[in-house]
Structures are given as C-alpha cells and as structure tokens.
Amino acid sequence: MIWELLLGLAIALIIGRWRQNKLHAELNQILAILDTGGAEGNSLPILSRLRLGVTIFKRQTQQLEIQLQNYRYLLEQLPLGYLVVDAENQLLCCNQQARELLYLSNWEPNQKRFLLEVVRSYELDRLIEQTRTAQKSTQKEWIFYPQTIDRQPGERLTLSSEQVSLRGYAVPLPDREIAVFLENLQSLVEISQQRDRTVSDLAHELRTPLTSIRLVTETLLKRLQPPERGWVEKMLQETNRLIDLAQHFLELNHLEQDPSQCLTIEPVELKSLIFSAWNTLEPFAQSKQLELIYTGSELVQLEGDRARLTQVFLNLLDNSIKYSPKNGKVEVEVKVLDPSKLQVNVIDSGNGFTPTDLPYVFDRLFRTDLSRQKHSTDLAQLTTGNGLGLAIARQIILAHRGTIKAMNHPQTQGAWLQIELPRFWLSKE
Structure with a gap:
C-alpha cells in the first residue's frame, strides 16, 4: 500500500515536472519572438521577461497602427x-x-x-x-x-x-x-481636342491663301526660263505640299468628328482594291524593284466605302514601299476569320518599328525614327511625308468599325500593320 502511494506520488512528480518544463519551453518560444536581444532582459525571471515582452509587443502594435493610419491617410x-x-x-x-x-x-x-x-x-x-x-x-x-x-x-x-x-x-x-x-485623363483629352480644333481651324484658314499662291506661281512659271524657272518649280512643289497638308488635316478632323457620315457603303471586292492601290504606286515600287506578294482568300467581298478603303491601302502600301530595301518585297495577306470578319496583314521587308515608335505610329504628324529609314535610297521621298497617312488610315478603319494595330513581324522583322474589318455593315440603331 505504501509502495503504491510512493509510486503514485513519483508518477505525479514526474508528470508535474514534465508539464513545468513544457510550459517553460512554450514561454521561452514566446520570449524568443518578443525578446529585445538585451543581456539585462535575459537575466530577469521568466514572468518579468514575459511582462516585458508583452509591453514591447503592445508598443510595436501601437506603432504599426500609427503606420497603418498614415498609409490610409496617404491613400x-x-x-x-x-x-x-x-x-x-x-x-x-x-x-x-x-x-x-x-x-x-x-x-x-x-x-x-x-x-x-x-x-x-x-x-x-x-x-x-x-x-x-x-x-x-x-x-x-x-x-x-x-x-x-x-x-x-x-x-x-x-x-x-x-x-x-x-x-x-x-x-x-x-x-x-x-x-x-x-x-x-479627361483634361489631357480635352487639351488634345482643343489642339486638334485649333490646328484644323488654322488649316482651313490657310487653304485659301495657299491656293492663291499656287495660282500665281503656276502663272509665273509659264513666263520664266532657266535658271529662274527651277526656283519657281521648287516653290510650287512646296506650296502643293502645304495645300495637301492642310487638306489632310481637314479630312482627319472631319473623320474624327462624324466618321460614319463620311462613308458611302457599297460592296467592295478586296483583292482588286488592293491591287488597284498597288498599281497607283507601281512607278515608285519599280524604282526599288519591289514585288507585291498577295496570299490568302480570293474574291473576298465586304461592305465599305471603296474610295476610303483605297485611301487606306494607298497610305499603308506607300509606307511599306518607302521603308523597304531595294529588291525587297511587300506582303499582303487576307484572312477570313469568321463569316462576319476578315483580317488584312501588310508586312514590309524593312527594319520594322523601333520599340519607342510603336505606341505613336498612328499619331498626327508622327515621323518614324531615323534607324527605320536606313534602307531607303530616296531620302527626299521620306522627308516629303506629312506624318498624317497612318493617322488618316486609322480613322477610316475606325469609321468602318474595325481595328488597326502596328507590330513587327516575328519572322521577317519588318513592319507589320494588321487590320480587322467586319464584312457586313451594320446600320446604327
């Protein structure tokens, strides 16, 4: 009986000692998290260390709450x-x-x-x-x-x-x-719109005096002989360029203000339209021995404005011809994505767009980086552009409820202009 009592007491003492050690171990783990690292804190009794740790924890919590309030205020x-x-x-x-x-x-x-x-x-x-x-x-x-x-x-x-x-x-x-x-971005949009209106009004006011200057220059040209005639021809060329610039600004502004009203919708056969645009530019393409390669769907029809779409492909193909090297090629690929949508890819054999150019190629008056021009042998042709061709093409595509984007082709590394258009015109409700 005594031995049983002593055995029970020994077991109770062992269990009590084990529980005490376990409690101390848990407290030490807590203190390890809260410990300041100071020697004085480590020498204190465990309960004092725990109180110190709790105090430190409360102080850190208060600091974190203050920081959180500051962040909320900043937001x-x-x-x-x-x-x-x-x-x-x-x-x-x-x-x-x-x-x-x-x-x-x-x-x-x-x-x-x-x-x-x-x-x-x-x-x-x-x-x-x-x-x-x-x-x-x-x-x-x-x-x-x-x-x-x-x-x-x-x-x-x-x-x-x-x-x-x-x-x-x-x-x-x-x-x-x-x-x-x-x-x-509303303030930036309004500033941009005001700028465009100002430039458009200026272009409208300039058109009449520029036309008068052209008429006088043409009359004067008939009465002169070389070398004076060459100077007047140069003046006439620059006057015509200014008239075209003013006209393009007015056209672009008209397209942006009321795009759908600028269109005359009719059935258009796309391949013949593309080749018609290429034939217009053929003398320029032949001077660089460039070849047009057409691939994809044949006899694809869509409903659109024939004159406006011809203008789009004139601008895109002209851009491709300018920046392609001699004996290069311009690829045009037409894909029917589904019965109601088609895709047109125009890819040149030049250097492609630089990364800094890509976001701005459809902006008004944007001129590409000089590194894209090194393949061209006709620098005069590059400098006579007014920077509005791609901007006008984009507005015409948007008026047709399509999209256009600029990329660099992963295989050829040339400039890649991709158009997606609905095949059928849906009238406004």
Missing part, C-alpha cells in the same frame, strides 16, 4: 483613385478620388459590396479579371460613362451626359485580391 490624399477588390470582386476599400471618378456616392468605407453593384464598367471589370488571370500588373484606357446604379424601385437606369477618360493600373495582391489605381 485618401492620393491624386489617383485607389480601390481594392477581393477574390469575389467585392469592394474592400476605395479612396475619395476613386469615389469621385467612378461616381460612388452611395458606398461607405468598411461596406462590402460587389463592384458591379456600385459601378457599371465592363472595362474596369475586364481589367481586374485580366490581372487576376495573368497574375501581373496590367493597364487599360477607356471612356467611362457614369450610370445611376442605386435608384428607387421602379426608377429607370439612366446614363449621365458626362464622360470621363480613365487609365487603370491593376496590381495582383495575395489571396487573389486586386488593387487598382485610376488616373483621370
């Missing part, structure tokens, strides 16, 4: 809009600038709501999904038309007369959350 004062959505596209946070840009008048902080419940923007939703899928930063520009989302029962969904040009930068976060920075 609120940020000149860019900022919002975060979770994996289910619920809006987690949104600063004041984003609320103003997206017209979020009925969203409150710490209020979880699906993004589509508070703002109807397909482009924003698409940007978020692309970033979540790719798991890398993505950006997109679009025009946002505010809508009245939160409305009374029975009230119709209304569109605001205002519009805002936005640029969004989306960044992936842990747990499939996405952060989006929004930049208001």
